[in-house]
Amino acid sequence: MSTSDIQKVQQAQLHSTLWDMANNLRGSMEAYEFKSYILGLIFYRYLSEKVEKNAHLLLKDDNISFEDFYADNDEDVRNDFSSDIVESLGYFIAPQYLFSHFTKVLKETNSFDIEELDKAISAISESSLGTQSQHDFEGLFDDMDLKSTKLGKDVKERSQVIGKVLASIDNLDLDFDNAEIDVLGDAYEYLIGMFAQTAGKKAGEFYTPQQVSKILARLVTLNKDKSFSVYDPCCGSGSLLLRVGKETKVTYYYGQEKTATTYNLARMNMLLHNIQYQHFEIANGDTLEEPAFMDKKFSAVVANPPYSAKWSADKKFLEDERFSPYGKLAPSSKADFAFVCHMLNSLDEDGTMAVVLPHGVLFRGSAEEQIRKVIIRDYNYLDTVIGLPANLFYGTSIPTCILVFKKNRPNKDILFIDASKEFDKGKNQNLITDEHIHKIIETYKNRQDVEKYAHVATIEEIEENDYNLNIPRYVDTFEEEEPVDLQAEFATLTKLQNESQNIDEELDKYFHELGLK
Template sequence: MSEEQKRQLESQLWGIANLLRGKISADDYRDYILGFIFYKYLSEKQYLYANSLLETEAVKDYKLLKDPELLEAVKEESLDKLGYFLLPNELFDAIAARGNADTESESNYILEDLKAILNHIEQSTMGTASEEDFNALFEDLDLNSTKIGRTVGARNSIISQILNYLNKIDFKLEDIESDVLGDAYEFLIGKFAAGAGKSAGEFYTPQQVSKILAKLVTTGKSRIRSVYDPTCGSGSLLLRVAKEAEVAEFYGQELNRTTYNLARMNMILHDVHFRNFNIQQEDTLEHPHHVEERFEAIVANPPFSAHWKGDANPLYETDERFARYGRLAPKTKADFAFLQHMLFQLSDNGIMASVFPHGVLFRGAAEGTIREYLIREMNAIDAVIGLPANIFYGTGIPTCILVLKKCREQDENVVFIDASGDDHYIKVGNQNELRDADVELIVNTYRNRETIEKYSYVATLAEIAENDYNLNIPRYVDTFEEEEEIDIDQVAEDLRTLDSELKSNEASLIGFCKQLGISTPF
């Protein structure tokens, strides 16, 4: 599929959302549109795979298949290959056609049947290897919610419209690269995030920031055994890493139930096999699901300065993720708790890159103690990168990226990069945005460990110690612009010249006024 076709697909999908404006609130139609796109994808995937199995059979079109034995065989193969199963009459275009039939009758009512189909997709996986990945996947698609219509008829009409719009779009799954539809899905998630205000940060990291993190953690590698995100949101960061290197396994954890469902859908839409991802729903700090694993790459955009139980729970003092540092992150600022958790799970040959508020660079008390231990005892901090303010949806605060390694190649210094200057981003609407060139400059400066005037500085550990382990970027990268020197004598001469010219002009004006017989303005 060409770039033009990809943009056309994105435009068609976003057009559906625009058609529903005024009928359903943005927060609500996001879940329905993304959910039904996913259902259509599963349906088309099932149809294509089933047809491939029927190539040697008398009935080659799965939609026409009635033979119970063949249907059971298709089911068995589909559960192993796809992880789920849909009957011919459960396919997306069949239910969409019923809901949008020309004549109004009871047959147009599809809500109960649609609910049964979505439940059956989940139920078809029970007792199989994919059960956990499909369990309650469609729970946010409440077809009885008054948010999409005050009456049953109104709800049926809205849902039928959505299915009809989607049914007109050909996903071309047999012709396109596996991640084209996934990228279009990501595009939609980004669009919804842009309009979601403060809540957007819960499920989406801007693509350019995702690109930086992915490039940083894949430095020097074309293959990654495993990538992990402890606050994975919609899974966009995990999937971005796969654009920079071949990834064998994806791991993530997400607290918000709706966003957790979105992450699993996003994985499947990007054609990640259900055996190759493990996304869990729970509080990462309190109930980590992958604590026994070690990951080659870790990327994250944790909630900024979130509350956690921290020093209010003495159990954390003996938790092996936090115990060695001497202090716990304060309960009103979990930033370092997330950092410690990630570093604990990083493999010896791994790289982690995570977004944090600037406070982690300089705040004192417990955070100062933890920061000093990370530098002086563990020597784990590899780079500190300052980003422009207002590039994340829902917050305008400036942020930074910390890059950490357990076994650093360049273990005698830390790279500081200040990419927050006006020359290093553009303004798009109400947001600031990094350009591709800005991203490349950040990544190349990190990889080359360069000192660039007014942009980056490679600081020795001794210099950092002299600064009491304060990592505030202006201490290391001098972006001060000296003002041009003013020649006072020249300014005085210019003023005298102007005064002389003014007197000459006044004299000329007086002369003209006398000739015209009018009063002078002086």
């Protein structure tokens, strides 16, 4: 079974369970609020399972269960044990607060106490206080308000609602460590898609489909085998960062996310994918206005920024090291090139950067044209332009492109790849398969012309087009139509006219007989 087939099976199971959970919550609250509880409890199950596995390893020679060990020993012994787990995982969950304990009680007694879960969630943050991991666990569950009256008017009603969700999540057969999908990111996208109108959000703004992530990850990791740091200035759920980690050994992950909810989701996702708290740093804030990590340079920079987002474009940024080399700022109505300039400033001299952007960045004029010219003419940073199919992302059907940048380029040409027709039609979105990805990456590696698919353009060609990078200017995908035999077409038309005339004459006879004419 191919990777894409495995993804489809895992997604189908996940989506079916999510639908059941959403129906359990329906009527209790607004649809867009479901996601905080569902995602938070999926993550809580994961954290619990990690503690159980760790505890089992520590106690395997003592031939005692985690629960019995905790019951049989005094507070000092328990504290030493929990400290060992915090040092390893960054947090601790006591046996009575484990997800498995709650679901066991639920099965045996058909009852659940939401106040105990609330204590459990508070205890996670408390277990990391004063440790290296404190920042990574602070406020992780802030969006999941278990005291909210939207869940029910009293503790009993709230307990019943959340109990049903816990039971559904318990039945979800997912091996977190070996999943081929981004469980939290995919779940978030599905829930947003299910209730898009109510949510008023676009999942495409923070969640990059795995196949697109795979392309970006392979582009920036090609021929890279040394220690690696990766940065995403618009990291959303963190799925793109994690995809890079599947392609090479990443020593440290850095990301910044403006929205608090998705910032929490990114931190959850790092932990869920076994990225230890010592090896990632996710910041909450506006990357363009209040950038984190300005003192660092990265081996790889990847992003799928919000398309043509607004930003301040304040004149003070003309003195900012990220934007000053270009002489002009990206317009306030379209921040695409502001993100590009920020990312280029973050890129190590030997690094590679890949970013998904709307096609407009290839040809729009004014300030964007000047920035484009400086990047190509003065710095020779742009390496490759890849046109992607339309309708790949939830929430927008526009075609997008991938721009690949490198700082130390020995050549001055630019590779153009037109992959806009390389997709399978999906129910809601178009899909890129493993075969399509392989073709893109092989073309990128070979860097040669491919008829109707790729062209290596010289700097002279770029200059002749006045630095307009619109892909059809460089990759000719025109298909000649078959020649039309005019004489044959005329003969066919004459024959049809004669047949029509004969039918009219025949009808006239019947009309006369019926006295209708």
